[in-house]
Amino acid sequence: MPEKASLLSIYSYLPQTNCGECGEPNCMVFVSKLLERKANPEDCPPLKKPKYKEQMAKLVELLVPPIREVKIGVGEDVVKIGGKEVMYRHELTYHNPTAIAIDVSDLMDDGKIVERCRAVEAFSLVRIGERLRLNMIAVRCASKDPDRFSYVTSLVARSCKLPLILCSFDPKSLRAALEGGQVANRRPLLYAATEENWREVSELAKQYNCPVAVFALNLGSVKSLTKTLKARGIQDMIIDFGTHTEGGLLKESVNNSVMVRRVAVQRGDKDMGYPIMFIPAMVWMGEEVDPVTTSYKEAYIASLFLNRYADLIITHTMEVWSLLPVITLRQNIYTDPRKPVSVDSGLRTIGSPHEKSPVLLTTNFSLTYYTVANDLESAGIDCYLVVLNTEGLAVEVSVAGGQFHPSDIKDIFSSVNMEEKVKHRKLIIPGLAARLKGDIEDSTNWEVIVGPRDSSQIKGFLSKYWG
Amino acid sequence: MKEKETEALTKKLIELVERLGDLEIENVEIKAEELTLILQPVIGAMVQAPQLLPKVEEKALETLLKAEFSPPIEAYPGEVVEVRIGATKSDGGSRRKVVKIGGEKTMPFYSFELLNPNRPAFTMDVFDMPITLAKSVMQHFEDVMQDPADWAKKCVEDFGADIVSLNLVSTDPTIKDVSPKDAAKTVEKVLQAVDAPLVIGGSGNKVKDPLMLEAAAEVASGERCVLNSANVDNDYKRIVSAAKRYGHVVVAFTPMDINNQKKLNRLLLDEGLPKEQIIMDPTTAALGYGLDYTISLMERIKLSGLLGDSDLQMPILSPSSNAWGAREAWMKSEEFGPKEYRGPLWETVTAITTMMAGGDLFMLSHPATVRVLKGLVESLYEEVDVEHVYKPSKKIQDWITDIGV
Ligand code: B12
Numbered sequence: 001m002p003e004k005a006s007l008l009s010i011y012s013y014l015p016q017t018n019c020g021e022c023g024e025p026n027c028m029v030f031v032s033k034l035l036e037r038k039a040n041p042e043d044c045p046p047l048k049k050p051k052y053k054e055q056m057a058k059l060v061e062l063l064v065p066p067i068r069e070v071k072i073g074v075g076e077d078v079v080k081i082g083g084k085e086v087m088y089r090h091e092l093t094y095h096n097p098t099a100i101a102i103d104v105s106d107l108m109d110d111g112k113i114v115e116r117c118r119a120v121e122a123f124s125l126v127r128i129g130e131r132l133r134l135n136m137i138a139v140r141c142a143s144k145d146p147d148r149f150s151y152v153t154s155l156v157a158r159s160c161k162l163p164l165i166l167c168s169f170d171p172k173s174l175r176a177a178l179e180g181g182q183v184a185n186r187r188p189l190l191y192a193a194t195e196e197n198w199r200e201v202s203e204l205a206k207q208y209n210c211p212v213a214v215f216a217l218n219l220g221s222v223k224s225l226t227k228t229l230k231a232r233g234i235q236d237m238i239i240d241f242g243t244h245t246e247g248g249l250l251k252e253s254v255n256n257s258v259m260v261r262r263v264a265v266q267r268g269d270k271d272m273g274y275p276i277m278f279i280p281a282m283v284w285m286g287e288e289v290d291p292v293t294t295s296y297k298e299a300y301i302a303s304l305f306l307n308r309y310a311d312l313i314i315t316h317t318m319e320v321w322s323l324l325p326v327i328t329l330r331q332n333i334y335t336d337p338r339k340p341v342s343v344d345s346g347l348r349t350i351g352s353p354h355e356k357s358p359v360l361l362t363t364n365f366s367l368t369y370y371t372v373a374n375d376l377e378s379a380g381i382d383c384y385l386v387v388l389n390t391e392g393l394a395v396e397v398s399v400a401g402g403q404f405h406p407s408d409i410k411d412i413f414s415s416v417n418m419e420e421k422v423k424h425r426k427l428i429i430p431g432l433a434a435r436l437k438g439d440i441e442d443s444t445n446w447e448v449i450v451g452p453r454d455s456s457q458i459k460g461f462l463s464k465y466w467g
Numbered sequence: 468m469k470e471k472e473t474e475a476l477t478k479k480l481i482e483l484v485e486r487l488g489d490l491e492i493e494n495v496e497i498k499a500e501e502l503t504l505i506l507q508p509v510i511g512a513m514v515q516a517p518q519l520l521p522k523v524e525e526k527a528l529e530t531l532l533k534a535e536f537s538p539p540i541e542a543y544p545g546e547v548v549e550v551r552i553g554a555t556k557s558d559g560g561s562r563r564k565v566v567k568i569g570g571e572k573t574m575p576f577y578s579f580e581l582l583n584p585n586r587p588a589f590t591m592d593v594f595d596m597p598i599t600l601a602k603s604v605m606q607h608f609e610d611v612m613q614d615p616a617d618w619a620k621k622c623v624e625d626f627g628a629d630i631v632s633l634n635l636v637s638t639d640p641t642i643k644d645v646s647p648k649d650a651a652k653t654v655e656k657v658l659q660a661v662d663a664p665l666v667i668g669g670s671g672n673k674v675k676d677p678l679m680l681e682a683a684a685e686v687a688s689g690e691r692c693v694l695n696s697a698n699v700d701n702d703y704k705r706i707v708s709a710a711k712r713y714g715h716v717v718v719a720f721t722p723m724d725i726n727n728q729k730k731l732n733r734l735l736l737d738e739g740l741p742k743e744q745i746i747m748d749p750t751t752a753a754l755g756y757g758l759d760y761t762i763s764l765m766e767r768i769k770l771s772g773l774l775g776d777s778d779l780q781m782p783i784l785s786p787s788s789n790a791w792g793a794r795e796a797w798m799k800s801e802e803f804g805p806k807e808y809r810g811p812l813w814e815t816v817t818a819i820t821t822m823m824a825g826g827d828l829f830m831l832s833h834p835a836t837v838r839v840l841k842g843l844v845e846s847l848y849e850e851v852d853v854e855h856v857y858k859p860s861k862k863i864q865d866w867i868t869d870i871g872v
């Protein structure tokens with residue numbers, strides 16, 4: 001077992017002078033900051049002195065997450081994956097959401113390639129105030145022709161800024177793409193080093209300082225590869241032990257993922273402490289694939305592996321109905337399980353409301369707020385939206401749990417001078433808060449109208465009940 | 468964290484402080500819960516190891532370094548109990564077969580460790596009156612919605628449901644206020660129409676449900692149905708006593724809280740209902756609408772059971788058809804693409820996620836979800852010989868060239 005990060009183990013590597021240069025009153029407080037990941041060892045200036053060199057190195061190693069954080073690409077669109085520290089998300093929030101790469105074949109027409117790249121880059125869905133995107137392009141050398149691969153890689157690179165994955169088991173093709181395709185400076189992921197080509201591929205990875213995927217179906221071989229590449233000076237690796245999507249083999253892929261993560265996180269196996277990738281696009285292999293059932297399958301295979309430690313996936317379909325659930329699942333898995341995501345309470349204006357516009361009430365749970373705000377905006381309703389602080393809880397949850405306080409509405413009203421903004425005295429509340437109608441009326445002296453249960457029905461509701 | 472460990476730590480800290488003399492410790496506020504967190508096996512800022520690599524002469528590395536991998540097997544002190552649903556002739560019922568769930572000795576599908584004995588099972592929703600369902604679900608049942616017996620038959624015979632969930636929503640006083648006695652007749656009818664076991668569900672009405680479930684339990688005596696559900700808001704004692712008297716299983720329902728689940732389980736156990744007659748429903752929120760809570764809830768429950776918490780060692784029910792409550796599943800939208808595909812996929816992804824998190828029995832609405840989940844379970848339980856794993860027939864290593872354009 002590796003040494004564990006604890007108050008004491010961390011403390012033992014600090015200068016222990018309590019000099020306060022880190023901005024903390026003493027070393028012990030700094031330790032707690034390190035543990036909460038609110039500080040880095042570099043934030044202790046004395047530790048950077050030569051005499052502490054060894055201690056610094058040890059401390060850094062102690063604090064490194066068991067799964068290495070690997071960066072692919074450069075600049076604004078850089079993709080960070082890995083950095084995981086636990087087996088289950090209730091132990092500590094997961095970091096670095098699974099990166100989703102869409103494949104491009106070098107056998108596609110140039111026009112289609114450009115169009116596809118632009119579509120991947122432009123893809124964006126806003127859910128709960130968060131912009132959800134596709135993150136990378138995986139260029140496949142399907143032609144087996146280094147020149148074509150190099151040409152297409154450069155075409156892809158010119159068509160979008162997203163980080164790239166160069167996919168070929170032929171080192172010549174990888175080199176051609178890196179050099180001829182002029183993408184070496186974009187730090188693409190090289191896919192992949194195998195038991196056959198590892199010498200050449202690892203040379204390339206070193207020469208151009210690129211992250212590299214290792215691929216082998218057998219975990220012993222995977223480990224051999226990571227060990228060897230590491231000894232050759234390569235640090236940024238990603239593990240692919242094969243994405244089986246059929247029959248009993250699927251079980252092996254699931255098992256492998258759990259085993260790799262477990263030895264790395266719980267048993268300190270550094271050779272397996274790298275992000276894991278899966279390729280649900282595998283379902284598209286073969287001649288006659290039905291686009292609908294295959295898009296469906298790709299989505300659920302991706303979801304299966306998202307639930308089992310996928311840090312990076314390569315998929316093929318661009319159908320939104322198939323991508324949407326996968327992206328939503330990713331968002332779910334990577335939210336902090338310990339605190340609800342909330343927005344500020346207070347008054348919002350939607351559109352351009354005037355003195356006769358409706359006043360509506362909702363809660364400050366992000367999911368609730370953004371759902372309601374989007375519904376109102378897309379329906380083109382001009383209104384005032386009062387956002388109540390329910391400690392980040394949804395309507396029914398806060399009503400049931402007692403975080404929905406009618407008296408707070410009155411406070412918001414008076415702090416924003418609500419009575420001057422509108423001439424009427426009518427407040428529309430969510431259908432799920434119906435049972436608080438009387439309480440709200442008592443505390444605000446406004447007439448309370450119980451609205452529909454789902455905010456998507458507000459438009460129809462208003463056209464019926466609001467002149 | 469165990470008290471002893473805390474004590475030891477405190478002692479060490481004190482020693483340390485003494486050694487250091489003037490270390491000011493007041494500023495460090497660490498509460499007990501934080502300590503547990505802090506002392507997790509591994510913690511770290513997102514720091515990257517700088518060049519801490521072994522200095523190996525590169526030239527020397529002409530051959531691959533050898534490495535072994537052995538599966539990291541763990542043993543768990545506890546296990547989940549097995550719950551049997553449905554009774555055959557030999558057990559005093561009339562079902563064709565018994566569906567067994569639970570009995571886990573490890574986390575779901577950690578089959579390198581051990582293959583859990585029972586596969587997840589699937590039940591499909593049937594209602595005792597025509598109700599509004601998402602169009603893409605409704606289209607499969609339009610011809611049978613008038614008759615719950617036909618509806619149940621279709622689920623079992625055409626769509627492969629292991630179990631039928633009969634939801635007696637018409638008993639709700641604000642809907643049709645059908646009497647418990649009449650509702651029980653529907654139960655009898657459905658029991659005659661299909662030979663699969665039944666889950667009997669109410670309308671959610673606190674007062675009516677226990678009365679209805681009691682009447683249903685009596686007519687279904689000996690069939691080992693699942694009574695859905697007992698919770699702290701209804702007369703759970705009545706439901707438990709009917710389950711004991713007539714030999715049924717009870718769903719213990721709580722909304723999203725592991726401690727409340729534990730408490731409710733305890734209450735049912737205290738009424739004398741054995742663990743083997745309890746299934747937990749800790750709430751399944753839809754994908755995008757709280758599924759994150761459900762994942763962690765189920766994983767914590769399953770882990771607690773395996774680690775020996777005997778109040779949490781029952782199988783888990785996941786009503787994944789809740790996925791249809793998410794607007795993405797049913798709403799027409801140009802942007803999101805055809806809802807005929809999107810809807811079932813929403814349910815499928817919700818169900819897969821809860822299956823990986825620890826669900827044992829799944830309530831589903833759409834036939835496609837049942838088919839996909841059954842196929843997946845088949846795969847996850849299929850025996851494969853190791854040779855085959857490394858030399859698969861479909862050469863996945865050819866994906867780079869073999870995916871079309
Ligand atoms: C996720 C969840 C939780 C999460 C909370 C997440 C959060 N941040 O809110 C957790 C696990 C913490 C939780 C806890 C509890 N929960 Co809970 N929870 C849910 C669940 C699964 C989803 C809620 C949700 O996120 N909905 C999505 C949001 C967007 O919906 P919304 O806020 O209502 O907004 C919609 C509408 O209200 C409407 N709307 C919103 N604003 C407006 C404004 C206007 C003007 C209009 C017209 C419409 C409108 O449109 C929105 C979009 O559709 C529901 C069950 C379910 N499937 O609904 C149970 C549920 C709400 N919970 C319930 C309960 C009982 C609880 C607890 C009290 C139980 C307990 N463990 O003790 C606790 C309470 C905790 C507390 N308050 O202190 C019950 C409530 C029963 C009742 N009717 O009283 C439910 C219904 C489950 C059940 N079937 O029993 N819960």
Ligand code: SF4
Nearest residue numbers: 018019020022027044
């Ligand atoms: S700067 Fe370093 S030595 Fe000084 S108090 Fe902070 S942690 Fe201690």
